[in-house]
Amino acid sequence: MRILFALCLLIFVLITAKGEVINKISALTAIKSGRYLTFHYRVGGGCQPHQSLIEVTSDDGVMAFVEVKDTSPKLDLCRALLFKSARIDFHRELLKINLPVDSPVYVKFQ
Numbered sequence: 001m002r003i004l005f006a007l008c009l010l011i012f013v014l015i016t017a018k019g020e021v022i023n024k025i026s027a028l029t030a031i032k033s034g035r036y037l038t039f040h041y042r043v044g045g046g047c048q049p050h051q052s053l054i055e056v057t058s059d060d061g062v063m064a065f066v067e068v069k070d071t072s073p074k075l076d077l078c079r080a081l082l083f084k085s086a087r088i089d090f091h092r093e094l095l096k097i098n099l100p101v102d103s104p105v106y107v108k109f110q
Helices: 002-011 090-096
Strands: 021-023 025-033 036-045 051-057 064-072 080-089 105-109
Touching: 021 036, 025 064, 025 105, 036 064, 036 105, 051 080, 051 090, 064 090, 080 090
Parallel strands: 064 105
Antiparallel strands: 021 064, 025 036, 036 080, 051 064
């Protein structure tokens, strides 16, 4: 039964372009303060180093879409609950994709 569970688990693991595992996170907060956007979230794990991956895009030229992911080099099956924070210079990210700094934003935690 454990082998079947492990196989099912591996099927649903998402991998980044760099070959890192994308971990399921729970959103706590996304706070915009001045030019910065700060994220606080929690993720399960504890046996692997975790890193935040934040992507800012726009497909309509009006609204910014921010996707927050947590990555680790390998699948982290430990059961600790980690609380993580990440911050980006939101104004700079908007300018990179040719949006005004007062653009509305949609945040998605993956």
